[in-house]
Amino acid sequence: MPIPVRKPRIPWSTPLLAGLVALLAVLLAPPGAAHAAQDPAGARPPGGSRPVYSYDRAIRETVWVDTGLDGDGDGRADRVAADVIRPREAAEQGRRVPVIMDASPYYSCCGRGNESQRKTYDAQGNPLQFPLYYDNYFVPRGYAVLLTDLTGTNRSDGCTDIGGPSDVQSAKAVVDWLNGRARGYASRTGTGRVGAGWSTGAVGMIGKSYDGTVANAVAATGVKGLKTIVPIGAISSWYDYYFAKGAALFGSGPDGLAAGVESPGARDRCRAVQRRLAEGAPRTGDWTSLWSERDYLDGARKVRASVFAVHGKQDLNVRTKHLGQWWDALAEQGVERKIWLSTAGHVDPFDFRRESWVPTLHRWFDHYLLGYDNGIEREPMADVERAPGQWTTDRVWPPRGTRAATLRPAPGPVPGAGTLGTRPAPYGSTAAFTDDPGRSESDWAATVDRPTPDKVAFTTGPLAHDLRLAGSSSVRLTVTPQAASAHLSAVLVDLGPATIRDYAARGEGIRTLTERTCWGDGTPADTGCFQRTEPAAVSTDHTVFSRGWADLGHYAGLAHGRPLTPGTAYGITLDLAATDHVVPAGHRLALIVAGTDAGLLEPASTTPRLTVDLRRSAVRLPLVGGDDALARATADAGRPQARPTAPLTPYGPRPAGPTLLP
Incomplete structure (x- = not known):
């Protein structure tokens, strides 16, 4: 499959011409191609979904979803902000689309990706920039991309509880809303209801670190409609993030992390939640009920979604113990799985193997969200990096024998x-x-x-x-x-x-370059272009x-x-x-x-x-x-x-x- 890096784009200073190009892309597409992107039962273009929808004309909106919880104790149910971008042409044709969701606490405090991108909004509060490449690449191919602010972060109500019930319900409620089981609103405090009739109800969750952890946690609830998850460097048990069999690992406890990700307005109203986090997670290393709530391994028996797990073998932040025990628990349940193991640290595959990752992820979502029989589930289960940029595959992992x-x-x-x-x-x-x-x-x-x-x-x-x-x-x-x-x-x-990759250095095995490549389409506010990377290697004995x-x-x-x-x-x-x-x-x-x-x-x-x-x-x-x-x-x-x-x-x-x- 050719590398999907587009040619130099028409300058966005000519928006009319850009719009005409996008329109021509739809008009000249093979018959049925635009419809196939939303309708798994309809005719599909061979190979997979194609970029037949315009990105600049896409619908961008925010829906506030009722979680059913009152984490901040203000007397009303918390609402989480779900920023959505979806193809306008599909909506105009009455065609429904599946959803790729990244639920995160980092959209305002810390940013996402190698360039720490944050969400941005216009003067009316409408979303402009959707961090990462998911929207640029997948919206033209007939997907909606939905980025959820976990409770207590960015524009959401409530309080973050570091992998606990509120975090999990933040994202699960959005899956329920997409499937008609939860309420959505047009504003944070208003009563105007918003439905998700534009969605097929098929959801794929993706994300690195905390975001991937939430994907694991939501999958462990068994929620209907979640078809696949792609956890990258993700936690499977929060105890094992902070402790190793009673020994405290460096860093603050969950209350410190909560203080770091909460929106400024949440810090005062969430003091009681932070206190419970501190009291429930003593630095003694003892297991408490707080850790039981944040251990997703038992929930593997409820997982309905397929799992494409990615992890760095030298990840010293979210160590591969999390991957190993989650992978084994899923295997016991017969969950459909795929795995990539790099020799980098806490690094996204977009930054250590971009040209292979994006088309692989594309085919994964096409299969599990759009129903394409593209054979990805029959391909080798594991890709393993042996040396910087050198990969092998295995039919199953761990290998038979x-x-x-x-x-x-x-x-x-x-x-x-x-x-x-x-x-x-x-x-x-x-x-x-x-x-x-x-x-x-x-x-x-x-x-x-x-x-x-x-x-x-x-x-x-x-x-x-x-x-x-x-x-x-x-x-x-x-x-x-x-x-x-x-x-x-x-x-x-x-x-x-x-x-080996220099995983102990600042880049954890990658070096960021100044040159950019573009993935999908873009606007001046969200270009879809990202700095290239290369392996940062070191010789050792x-x-x-x-x-x-x-x-x-x-x-x-x-x-x-x-x-x-x-x-x-x-x-x-x-x-x-x-x-x-x-x-x-x-x-x-x-x-x-x-x-x-x-x-x-x-x-x-x-x-x-x-x-x-x-x-x-x-x-x-x-x-x-x-x-x-x-x-x-x-x-x-x-x-x-x-x-x-x-x-x-x-x-x-x-x-x-x-x-x-x-």
């Missing part, structure tokens, strides 16, 4: 620099480190073969064959602290030369590709953290972020265990010395080929395994001494 395999740490010739293999360590083997909150995973990886007091590291020998991990790993540790509190980090490292953290005081569960008894052994499992990474032949695989991961994890109240019982610790890896692939790669097949004499736990025998293993 992916099975859990176990690697075990063992002492090496030098304390603190051990080995990683399939045989358990001898009984009594230990390795110790002292938490240093000033050291990070990059510091640890750079000194993986050199003992340092802040970490212990374990490495395989050079691999005989490639070793591919696809999915979520975990590390089971038995640890004895010498203080009443302790944080733990575990990271997987690919030791060998590579060129070690790549951290998965990580996880925990507060040892939550060894017994998330409900309550407990003070530790110095000198007592505790067992805990660290969940490592999902990934798809190939450790090439000749490289080594490393597991590093340490304390606070500087810049990502907040320190514990103490900086203890911790001793790891190696016999009772192990890492579980989702390997393509399972144990057989591991044996080939580590050349360990056929070696006799040590026979433990104590009863086995999933990761080795229980310690004989005092322990609080769950």
Whole structure:
């Protein structure tokens, strides 16, 4: 499919000529093409919907939708502002259109996309600029684009509650309105009703970060009419955004985020909501009812929509743990899914693979919202970036034949620099480190073969064959602290030369250029032209590709953290972020265990010395080929395994001494 970058446009200083060109596009389109864009049962142009509608003449309007909630306690139901742009010609012909919706709290405070675009309005309050390219590209192709302000943000009533019932209802109510189940109004306070008879009722939600999170949450309600979602770098459980098994991740709590996104007028009226957010999310890391309300995983059983998930494997903002657990929950329900995994950080696919992304998204929406049988659901499920700009595909993901395999740490010739293999360590083997909150995973990886007091590291020998991990790993540790509190980090490292996206830099793996390309059509207020990007690459001899953290005081569960008894052994499992990474032949695989991961994890109240019982610790890896692939790669097949004499736990025998293993 040719790259849909239009030729230089007629200057918008000649609006009459531009309008004539748009009119000719409709008149000269193949018979039935304009109608097909709205009518899945009618004749369709081959291949997919085409840009046969004018963008400059599109209807632009705002509808205030009743959420049925009174989050700000002012005695009346909150209304959310839904800014709509839709083809005028379709309305004139009585043709209905499907809707692409992005519900967000960021349209006035922070902006959307790589250029932080905000909504703009004319003097009468009518929308002028719709951030991002969705309107420019899809409205001429027979879609409506609807951008919803979540409660408490921009022009909406109510209070934002950071992924809670109000946020979710903000967007769900709009889906209901589009399907005739909720009330819409022509103004924020008036009584004039507005219907959505122009809509087919078919809705696709899309968005990055918070926006994609709302798409996940609305899909988890099972609302009728939501046909597909495209969550990009999205959260699946808000607890896991702020904490990692009890350990607080850097940043403010949900009350701080609420204060950052709320409109100025909401800040006074929403103080009670902010207080509830702060009280319900203590920085102790304990699970509370607030987190239960904001955990969408259980709702996977209600999902009716197909899901096209996109995530950066090096996203340190919304970590891929969110993707992995959401993907697995959807798989259990048999939800139709597609996935793109990049090597960038928290970056939109429009900015890391634009020329492939837009036509792929176009075909996805054509299929699920317009009913085109274009085969996209039968194509390979996964696109995975291996190196900057280099992609592979998989028929399903994780690939068939992916099975859990176990690697075990063992002492090496030098304390603190051990080995990683399939045989358990001898009984009594230990390795110790002292938490240093000033050291990070990059510091640890750079000194993986050199003992340092802040970490212990374990490495395989050079691999005989490639070793591919696809999915979520975990590390089971038995640890004895010498203080009443302790944080733990575990990271997987690919030791060998590579060129990777510079995900730790400001652009998180992309470099923004000055040149622009245009996607769809535009007006002076909303050009549809965006700055190009290119991969920002860096050469390295070690790549951290998965990580996880925990507060040892939550060894017994998330409900309550407990003070530790110095000198007592505790067992805990660290969940490592999902990934798809190939450790090439000749490289080594490393597991590093340490304390606070500087810049990502907040320190514990103490900086203890911790001793790891190696016999009772192990890492579980989702390997393509399972144990057989591991044996080939580590050349360990056929070696006799040590026979433990104590009863086995999933990761080795229980310690004989005092322990609080769950």
